[in-house]
Amino acid sequence: MSNLLELEVKKIVETPPEEVERVKNWINSEEYKEKNFARQALVINPAHACQPLGAQLAAHGFEGTLPFVHGSQGCASYYRSTLNRHFREPAPAVSDAMSEDSAVFGGQNNLHEGLENAVALYKPKMIAVFTSCMPEVIGDDLTAFIKNARQKGHIPKDLPVPYANTPSFNGTHIHGYDSMLLSILQNLTEGKQIEGRCTGKLNLIPGCDFNTGDYREYRRILKAFGVPYTILADIGDTFDSPCDGSYQMYAGGTKLEDAADSINGKATIAIGPYATPKSFGWVKDNYSGRHVSLSMPIGIEKTDALIMKIAELFGKEVPASLKNERGRAVDAMTDSHQYMHGKKFALYGDPDYLTGYVSFLLELGARPHHILCSRGSKKLEKELQALLDGSMYGKDCTIYMNKDLWHLRSLVMTDPVDGIIGDTHGKFAARDAKVPLFRFGFPVFDRVNKHRYPIIGYQGVVNMVTEICNKFIDIKDETCEDRFFEMMR
């Protein structure tokens, strides 16, 4: 019962300091980079999570909705704590705690018991069921299980229970988001399409966006236009609820009746073509009105595209307040372009954030230098390359698809940049490269209140420019020689 590896028993030997020094330098070298990029199987520091996390986010975007993990209980704890850490907010969700016997008998009993208990304790208006690995591997049939649950009375007859298969061994959190959103929309809109009815509203699908400030910004823009809207799905209040002495388990989310009626909308804009292709495809085939897919509105041009599209779809002039806002954002850029012009950046993150970052940087004369997506596609690569090709500041930039943050480390150590844009997980690479990490994506575990500051729209431009430029100025103040330390910057 011991030494099953049949290891030779040896005295402990400390690694000699010169060997440590050698390896420490080696991992920063071109030679190491080549070896690192030759990896076929090992993934180190990936910049993506698994599908069910995104599914949970989508579920939180609807009123009174309890996310329900069909799978092992540990999965639910991981998703919840990840959302807790990013938003510093509650993230209530349950699991049906499948265990070894479920591997043999399937998870139906767990699901039924779990649904019944969840309804009794947490009184949801909707339960959004999604799967983690175990039921996917053993082949649980959710359609039959949920039908049976209703027949046997484990759930009330009229309680919507959309469900999505979100295996973790396929895609990333954004794909889980898409599948859950699609299932919720299909469920809620079933039989709700009314010939000739038009709500007059815009359906806005914001995509798998973890920034509550962005949701508020979309609402503000639409209010400025006077365009009535339904956001599918709106986590803006769910993960930014007031501290007032009460706990609202379901603090926000789109009203279920509004979501149901969204099928009769005047128009639908899906933000982020990479986040919700399945949902948008289905909406195009089934929803009334016009349907448009737009990039995430990060930077002036991409925001302009959104603003003009809203104006066009609803036959409205762009309101003066937004025109002024655009002017102020451009003012912020012209006033501070000198602190970013020519600066080189490494970028990583989800596809829709990446197209936005690149567009934004090029507008400022900054240089995207390494772009890395740990789950990207040819389509994304082509879109990013087209953006780069459209600007002289996009030259010399390389795109790396399906690479991880250990690859990124090799890149920034051998071909340095001035800054990195990404999430908290890049902080080790940034520290080793001695450059700032600008945290704009998801997750941000190590800074406070970031999710409250929009990065979309004209206000997002102001926020990003301010954060990036001031950091570069801080660095100059902190590191310059005394004789160059001066009052003005």
Next chain:
Amino acid sequence: MSDKIRKIEGITKESTQAMIDDALAAYPDKAKKKRAPHLAPNDAASGCASVKSNKKTVPGVMSARGCAYAGAKGVVWGPIRDMVHVSHGPVGCGWYSWGTRRNLMTGINGVTQFGMQFTSDFQEKDIVYGGDKKLKVLLEEAKGLFPLAKGISVLSECPVGLIGDDINSVAKQSSKDLDIPIIPCNCEGFRGVSQSLGHHISNDTIRDYIIGTREFAEPESPYDIALIGDYNIGGDVWSAKPLLEEIGLNVKAVWTGDGELEKIAATHKVKLNLIHCYRSMNYMCKVMEEKYGIPWHEFNFFGPTKIKESLRAIGALFDQTIQDKVEAVIAKYDPIMQAIIDEYKPRLDGKKVMLLVGGLRPRHTIGAYEDLGMDCVGSGYEFAHNDDYDRTAPEMPDATVVYDDPSEYEFEKFAHTLKPDLIGSGIKEKYVFQKLGIPFRQMHSWDYSGPYHGYNGFETFARDVDMAINSPTWKLVKAPF
């Protein structure tokens, strides 16, 4: 163990039972029947567990529990700093547990220390065709890219066990080929009822693959000990280890916070195992006792009262030299601790705390709160066993509520009735209670603070508890309009 039975004004067995019954009223019958034995008033005099534990979580109730993988990766194996820990399976599990436990490490990241995320990132084809071949390749890659790693652990996620991969034979063959210990750990998340089985499985893998395979280079001494069950959360080991050294002991290995694989492998040569987290590592203490005749001893380094008791009890296991040093250390720190208590106790005296943590702190930290004048009015664990609850009974005031694997519903109900001044629990609970205006500290991660162990830790602990309870921000929660 405290010798006197404490009572809290207004809390009786009847009042606690009524509160429990009220919480259970909302459950469907089957769930109520399952949950009822896990909730009870403490019977301090009996010194025995008053609740059932280590049972399957009731589906759908919102438990705080994690899984066996979490216990293996997050708790036992993950903190060993000089190893590559591979999360074998899909990308998520490793990603969620990447850097989120705060088991700090010395060394150079990617060179001598590997606090990173390594995963085989299973795709559909790996599920269909199996992941053993991929595992073999990635082990070679890990060895090639991280030549100073002393070993590799392979931590299985759910699919690995379900598709019938044989990681054990891959590990064995690759160990030989690469000349590095590769430890396969079948800790799939669906196994068992909580993190706890992951601890046990990991202990078993240390037993089966590691212990006895290295020897210390230095000559033995009668004061050689190992520090077991300290995971260096927020730097706890860096506070506890120097204290043990100050009383004259040689800390030869730490399990596993900031731990080193080869020192862990040589632990069969120490004279005594000192265990802090009993729940997660009692298994190997018992193995080393049976196999190598090494005695083990539980201690508590939270708060000056327990530290003092523990140091004296440890000293009693050694000769006069150590005992003299223990007294000298106590004499040195007593006035420092008194000054801390003098500063904070006036602001904390009589305040009530509720706890829900993992497998140790719901009992071990009670003394530290009491040092500050506070009372524990409810305590419970995510994944404790009966022997933990036995050890808890004498530490808690009589008739206060004990809860095992409580649902969020129950926990919120109890807090509503007991109106604690502070709740110490985890990230999933934190923001619920803060919205309610109840001060909260994360007691798994020390809320990004720490260390809390040892004399140094108490100063930080006292400051944090005071800051949580007396922050002026709480006064702003209710709007004046």
